[in-house]
Amino acid sequence: MAAYLNLPSLAHDFLKPSRVAANVVGNVISGGANGVGESITMDLSCGGMVTYELDANASSRNMEVHNYLDWLSARLNGGFRFINVPIWTDAKGPFPVLDGKKRAIIKGIPHSDGSLFSDGSGYSQATVWGEVTENAALNAGILKMRVYGLSRPLQWSDWFSIYHADKKGWRAYRHWEVLSATDETNPVYTLALQPPLRAAVPAGTRVEFARPLCAMKFAADFNLPSETPGNYVRQVTLKFVEAF
Numbered sequence: 001m002a003a004y005l006n007l008p009s010l011a012h013d014f015l016k017p018s019r020v021a022a023n024v025v026g027n028v029i030s031g032g033a034n035g036v037g038e039s040i041t042m043d044l045s046c047g048g049m050v051t052y053e054l055d056a057n058a059s060s061r062n063m064e065v066h067n068y069l070d071w072l073s074a075r076l077n078g079g080f081r082f083i084n085v086p087i088w089t090d091a092k093g094p095f096p097v098l099d100g101k102k103r104a105i106i107k108g109i110p111h112s113d114g115s116l117f118s119d120g121s122g123y124s125q126a127t128v129w130g131e132v133t134e135n136a137a138l139n140a141g142i143l144k145m146r147v148y149g150l151s152r153p154l155q156w157s158d159w160f161s162i163y164h165a166d167k168k169g170w171r172a173y174r175h176w177e178v179l180s181a182t183d184e185t186n187p188v189y190t191l192a193l194q195p196p197l198r199a200a201v202p203a204g205t206r207v208e209f210a211r212p213l214c215a216m217k218f219a220a221d222f223n224l225p226s227e228t229p230g231n232y233v234r235q236v237t238l239k240f241v242e243a244f
Contacts, residue, residue, distance in 0.1 A: 002082070004169035004215045004243060009084040011068060012211070015238075017054035020088045022159060024048040024174070024194050047141070047195030050172050050214050050242040052085050058234040066234065073224040079217045082243040084170050086211035089159050093209060095127050096151040103127055104210035130160065130207030133188055141196045142179065145207050146188045154178055154189055161212035164199035171198045171242075172214035216240040 026048045058065035075081050095102045105126055130145040147154065154175065161172045175191035182188045218224065222239040 002243065004082060004167060005165070007082055007084045007169060007215060009213065010072075010086060012054070012086045012088060014068065015054065015056040015065065017056055017088070019053075019055040021053045022087045022089075022172075022174075023051045025051050047139075047193075049244070050195065050216070051219065052087060052214070052216060052240045053237055054088075055235065055237050058236075059232065063232070066228070066232070069224065069234070069236065070226045072238070073226050076218045077223055079220060082215050082217050084213045085216040085240050086213050087159050087161075087172055089209070089212065093128070094147075094150045094152050094154060094158060095210070096149070098127075102151075126208060126210035128209040130189075130209065132162075132201050132203055132205040132207060135203050136197055136201045138198075138200045139196045140201075141193050142190060143173075143193055143197065143201070144188060144190050146186055147207075147209075148186045150187075153181065153187075154191070158209065159212045161208045161214060162197075162201060162205060163208075163213075164201070166199055168198045169215045170213035172212045173197075215243040217243045 024047070056065075056069065058069060072083075076083060090102055090104045093102070093104060095104045097103070126149075128147065128149040128151075130147040132143065132145050134144045136143050155178065157174050157176055159172060159174045161170055163170050173193050173195065175189075176194050177192040179190040179192055181190070217240065219239040219241045224236065224238070227234060227236075
């Protein structure tokens with residue numbers, strides 16, 4: 001049985017990607033064409049699969065990135081081992097602007113006595129998060145949640161993730177329609193999801209909007225070689241697909 005729990009997470013910031021792309025693909029099948037030549041399609045119950053791409057860059061100034069890419073190659077080539085991939089939504093998500101920049105996560109939070117850890121770092125916490133308000137079944141396409149810390153309403157489409165502790169681990173979702181929203185400081189949203197829920201979700205489950213995680217593997221058409229260019233400058237597009 002595939003293992004989706006207790007996975008390591010991709011060191012997204014360490015790779016300093018110049019481009020990222022998240023998507024949900026393969027959620028319909030074609031049933032041929034109608035009388036005017038238009039294709040007739042129908043939705044699949046699984047709702048497609050989450051995909052993610054990022055352009056990673058490694059240079060001679062940071063050989064550790066080369067070594068990290070080699071580790072990804074060793075772990076993920078073949079598509080039978082998995083990793084949690086954070087979807088970078090900092091620039092477009094519903095996060096507050098702090099010090100002139102949108103912040104999905106606040107860092108450097110001190111202890112209650114004002115002190116930091118010995119290395120000068122502090123705690124961190126998400127600026128926006130949610131909580132499921134009604135039980136939702138496996139493959140449900142609608143989810144109700146109360147959302148805290150929004151700098152703007154949920155509107156067109158936002159990514160978020162849920163940890164399915166029973167067996168599916170971290171899974172990423174996005175809403176394609178806001179069905180309703182209450183008028184209060186921390187509103188309750190009724191959202192139409194894509195893809196549908198990978199596992200049943202009880203009321204009270206936390207929902208993460210900051211760097212949503214998804215259990216993923218290398219895409220079937222992608223293989224990452226252990227490569228050492230002569231000038232030690234390496235650019236590679238990592239391609240991931242949701243793990244099943």
